[in-house]
Amino acid sequence: xxxxxxxxxxxxxxxxxxxxxxxxxxxxxxxxxxxxxxxxxxxxxxxxxxxxxxxxxxxxxxxxxxxxxxxxxxxxxxxxxxxxxxxxxxxxxxxxxxxxxxxxxxxxxxxxxxxxxxxxxxxxxxxxxxxxxxxxxxxxxxxxxxxxxxxxxxxxxxxxxxxxxxxxxxxxxxxxxxxxxxxxxxxxxxxxxxxxxxxxxxxxxxxxxxxxxxxxxxxxxxxxxxxxxxxxxxxxxxxxxxxxxxxxxxxxxxxxxxxxxxxxxxxxxxxxxxxxxxxxxxxxxxxxxxxxxxxxxxxxxxxxxxxxxxxxxxxxxxxxxxxxxxxxxxxxxxxxxxxxxxxxxxxxxxxxx
Amino acid sequence: xxxxxxxxxxxxxxxxxxxxxxxxxxxxxxxxxxxxxxxxxxxxxxxxxxxxxxxxxxxxxxxxxxxxxxxxxxxxxxxxxxxxxxxxxxxxxxxxxxxxxxxxxxxxxxxxxxxxxxxxxxxxxxxxxxxxxxxxxxxxxxxxxxxxxxxxxxxxxxxxxxxxxxxxxxxxxxxxxxxxxxxxxxxxxxxxxxxxxxxxxxxxxxxxxxxxxxxxxxxxxxxxxxxxxxxxxxxxxxxxxxxxxxxxxxxxxxxxxxxxxxxxxxxxxxxxxxxxxxxxxxxxxxxxxxxxxxxxxxxxxxxxxxxxxxxxxxxxxxxxxxxxxxxxxxxxxxxxxxxxxxxxxxxxxxxxxxxxxxxxxxxxxxxxxxxxxxxxxxxxxxxxxxxxxxxxxxxxxxxxxxxxxxxxxxxxxxxxxxxxxxxxxxxxxxxxxxxxxxxxxxxxxxxxxxxxxxxxxxxxxxxxxxxxxxxxxxxxxxxxxxxxxxxxxxxxxxxxxxxxxxxxxxxxxxxxxxxxxxxxxxxxxxxxxx
Numbered sequence: 001x002x003x004x005x006x007x008x009x010x011x012x013x014x015x016x017x018x019x020x021x022x023x024x025x026x027x028x029x030x031x032x033x034x035x036x037x038x039x040x041x042x043x044x045x046x047x048x049x050x051x052x053x054x055x056x057x058x059x060x061x062x063x064x065x066x067x068x069x070x071x072x073x074x075x076x077x078x079x080x081x082x083x084x085x086x087x088x089x090x091x092x093x094x095x096x097x098x099x100x101x102x103x104x105x106x107x108x109x110x111x112x113x114x115x116x117x118x119x120x121x122x123x124x125x126x127x128x129x130x131x132x133x134x135x136x137x138x139x140x141x142x143x144x145x146x147x148x149x150x151x152x153x154x155x156x157x158x159x160x161x162x163x164x165x166x167x168x169x170x171x172x173x174x175x176x177x178x179x180x181x182x183x184x185x186x187x188x189x190x191x192x193x194x195x196x197x198x199x200x201x202x203x204x205x206x207x208x209x210x211x212x213x214x215x216x217x218x219x220x221x222x223x224x225x226x227x228x229x230x231x232x233x234x235x236x237x238x239x240x241x242x243x244x245x246x247x248x249x250x251x252x253x254x255x256x257x258x259x260x261x262x263x264x265x266x267x268x269x270x271x272x273x274x275x276x277x278x279x280x281x282x283x284x285x286x287x288x289x290x291x292x293x294x295x296x297x298x299x300x301x302x303x304x305x306x307x308x309x310x311x312x313x314x315x316x317x318x319x320x321x322x323x324x325x326x327x328x329x330x331x332x333x334x335x336x337x338x339x340x341x342x343x344x345x346x347x348x349x350x351x352x353x
Numbered sequence: 354x355x356x357x358x359x360x361x362x363x364x365x366x367x368x369x370x371x372x373x374x375x376x377x378x379x380x381x382x383x384x385x386x387x388x389x390x391x392x393x394x395x396x397x398x399x400x401x402x403x404x405x406x407x408x409x410x411x412x413x414x415x416x417x418x419x420x421x422x423x424x425x426x427x428x429x430x431x432x433x434x435x436x437x438x439x440x441x442x443x444x445x446x447x448x449x450x451x452x453x454x455x456x457x458x459x460x461x462x463x464x465x466x467x468x469x470x471x472x473x474x475x476x477x478x479x480x481x482x483x484x485x486x487x488x489x490x491x492x493x494x495x496x497x498x499x500x501x502x503x504x505x506x507x508x509x510x511x512x513x514x515x516x517x518x519x520x521x522x523x524x525x526x527x528x529x530x531x532x533x534x535x536x537x538x539x540x541x542x543x544x545x546x547x548x549x550x551x552x553x554x555x556x557x558x559x560x561x562x563x564x565x566x567x568x569x570x571x572x573x574x575x576x577x578x579x580x581x582x583x584x585x586x587x588x589x590x591x592x593x594x595x596x597x598x599x600x601x602x603x604x605x606x607x608x609x610x611x612x613x614x615x616x617x618x619x620x621x622x623x624x625x626x627x628x629x630x631x632x633x634x635x636x637x638x639x640x641x642x643x644x645x646x647x648x649x650x651x652x653x654x655x656x657x658x659x660x661x662x663x664x665x666x667x668x669x670x671x672x673x674x675x676x677x678x679x680x681x682x683x684x685x686x687x688x689x690x691x692x693x694x695x696x697x698x699x700x701x702x703x704x705x706x707x708x709x710x711x712x713x714x715x716x717x718x719x720x721x722x723x724x725x726x727x728x729x730x731x732x733x734x735x736x737x738x739x740x741x742x743x744x745x746x747x748x749x750x751x752x753x754x755x756x757x758x759x760x761x762x763x764x765x766x767x768x769x770x771x772x773x774x775x776x777x778x779x780x781x782x783x784x785x786x787x788x789x790x791x792x793x794x795x796x797x798x799x800x801x802x803x804x805x806x807x808x809x810x811x812x813x814x815x816x817x818x819x820x821x822x823x824x825x826x827x828x829x830x831x832x833x834x835x836x837x838x839x840x841x842x843x844x845x846x847x848x849x850x851x852x853x854x855x856x857x858x859x860x861x862x863x864x865x866x867x868x869x870x871x872x873x874x875x876x877x878x879x880x881x882x883x
Binding site: 213214215216217219220222223226227229230231232233234235236237295296 | 682684704705707708709714716721722723724725726727728732736737739740743746747748749750751791795
């Protein structure tokens with residue numbers, strides 16, 4: 001950076017003349033990037049060792065399938081939140097969408113006797129409705145934040161309360177059971193030992209990861225989050241990118257909600273907001289190196305954040321930690337993991353770095 | 354004056370490396386009370402590193418810093434450090450929502466604050482040095498010039514015996530710059546030492562008794578300014594082999610578009626083919642443009658730029674020079690009038706639409722608008738052309754971006770460790786090259802450049818201006834060069850002078866007379882113009 005000697009100046013552009021040094025540093029750089037992406041690997045290995053010692057059941061395929069199934073729904077929401085964080089936004093209402101979207105769909109599907117609305121919608125149409133609900137919520141958030149220039153924190157906080165209220169209101173705080181198999185398939189079914197939800201979550205992680213790396217809109221997300229003014233000056237339609245990401249994030253949250261509903265074969269008024277999943281969503285993303293300031297993060301990191309949280313939860317359950325204490329310990333472990341991620345990843349989550 | 358007493362600040366044998374790059378090598382420097390020492394050097398020469406070391410922010414790998422003969426306090430002990438030396442940084446270190454007094458005593462207040470004492474002491478300092486700013490004013494209500502005074506007052510309030518000014522005129526208008534010189538003279542007369550860092554060699558000659566030149570991390574020259582010419586300084590900064598060639602390459606680049614332009618420009622009206630023929634050559638036509646902006650409003654500006662022509666727009670900062678550039682580029686909204694690019698009307702305030710219409714934009718503030726600092730060079734350079742590079746699914750590989758960026762970075766002699774290096778790590782001049790390359794990438798038919806050489810070293814400056822002139826000549830793109838730096842205007846075929854948001858006069862024949870331009874920007878009519 002400082003070496004402005006004429007010799008460097010002549011060929012320093014790209015992989016031109018001093019090819020050896022140029023390509024060399026290019027590789028070192030991508031290695032550093034790769035190191036950061038797998039920064040949580042030692043922590044994950046440590047946790048697996050701890051789990052193996054703590055419980056004989058831990059290191060079994062069925063237990064891991066269980067972790068996968070339980071983490072899949074959260075993981076899909078984390079993908080959505082990560083995208084939103086990367087454009088420099090934030091969305092607290094993903095937990096509301098995660099509860100309301102499957103609730104609306106289920107409400108239109110199940111018969112009146114089971115507290116449904118009475119339309120007896122086909123489960124496939126129900127899934128379409130679920131996605132439409134997600135998209136609509138994301139669009140409203142996006143328009144309010146981007147076009148209305150409102151603060152994302154307060155808009156989505158307000159939206160969370162509205163959505164949770166609707167979720168209970170439309171079914172008068174009842175829980176909807178008797179979901180048709182097609183509706184619950186995504187969350188409940190397995191192919192062999194592998195839960196379908198896990199397979200779908202992995203596919204979503206991979207596709208979004210590739211999208212972020214190789215697709216122009218995906219790259220624009222990094223530019224918009226990294227420096228919106230520069231992105232705009234480069235002709236990127238930043239409003240459209242941002243609103244699009246809010247919509248995508250909410251749709252992913254709705255799909256996560258569908259997985260959860262299938263896994264527990266019901267939609268409760270508690271799903272999402274009542275359970276307070278948003279803290280785990282943020283924690284997984286940030287532990288995985290997604291910057292709260294925008295512009296930084298990737299799906300490998302986000303996925304390791306999700307896996308880490310899933311394993312911690314699993315170990316706490318397997319070791320019979322008292323239910324009264326499980327939340328306190330869970331929270332403490334997350335705080336510790338954030339600290340560890342800061343050390344290993346070098347990425348500051350502070351306001352200024 | 355230079356021999357009076359012992360050195361206030363003495364730096365000897367400083368070494369500093371960052372990773373594999375050597376930032377400073379065996380740098381020594383001494384400043385005496387009442388001396389104004391200029392420090393110059395190209396971007397990347399090590400000035401910023403030296404500033405950081407002198408400000409007590411960075412520890413040198415080797416060498417010593419001494420204040421008044423005593424070793425300097427340890428790095429990080431800012432309070433004690435500030436008793437000797439205080440830095441007024443290029444980027445304002447003022448908290449806008451606090452009052453002047455609070456900013457003056459920022460970080461040096463006792464546990465319990467006596468508001469009255471703080472205000473009184475601030476007023477006393479302002480009074481002592483003849484600064485006219487009320488202690489209770491909120492800093493957000495101050496002008497850039499006044500904010501700088503607050504920063505100087507902060508340095509003085511801590512008893513600093515040496516004030517380090519880092520590019521102090523970069524954000525000031527010409528008049529304010531002149532007043533700053535008076536203040537610097539006042540400081541030195543009062544026995545304060547001043548280290549003055551600048552890209553503007555004229556300023557160094559004007560107020561510094563001595564000048565030190567850094568090149569590639571080494572102190573290559575320290576001498577009284579009286580015995581030096583401007584060329585001597587340029588040679589010292591750039592190195593002997595570069596100096597003579599660089600200015601001339603620009604001069605020749607200017608010659609071609611000017612003469613090449615003369616022919617079509619002269620034949621079109623002569624042939625009398627009417628509006629159609631004349632209209633074809635016009636890439637930008639601005640009609641009666643009005644806009645409100647805190648950076649200077651426009652009240653009815655009309656101008657045209659023909660293909661291959663470089664039109665300069667200049668004036669005071671408040672005259673709307675940057676505003677017209679921003680509006681034409683679609684980065685700011687207009688309130689009336691119209692902008693046409695190649696005859697097609699471009700809606701205001703939509704940067705992406707303007708870019709598709711063929712308007713390239715080199716923004717005024719590169720840190721804010723010019724690049725995404727943690728993304729790589731190649732990605733930033735190709736940010737404007739992802740659509741062209743991508744396949745029909747919108748997919749594009751990093752390798753394609755690298756290939757597409759390579760010719761541009763080579764052309765602009767952009768120095769980086771590779772196409773993946775984050776732009777934030779580059780020196781200022783190279784960052785500006787990224788911004789320019791990003792603009793040239795999409796083959797604009799009109800380039801709007803706003804103060805494109807601000808904060809850029811002499812050699813990069815000429816290269817950047819030369820490349821703009823080259824693009825105008827080779828591709829027939831028009832250039833609207835909005836700048837208050839008169840040296841930028843050397844490449845222009847015409848210069849339009851704005852005063853208070855209106856076209857005041859136009860200079861049509863290069864070379865432009867510097868003094869006449871300055872007089873015109875002040876709004877003083879001259880018989881020579883038009």
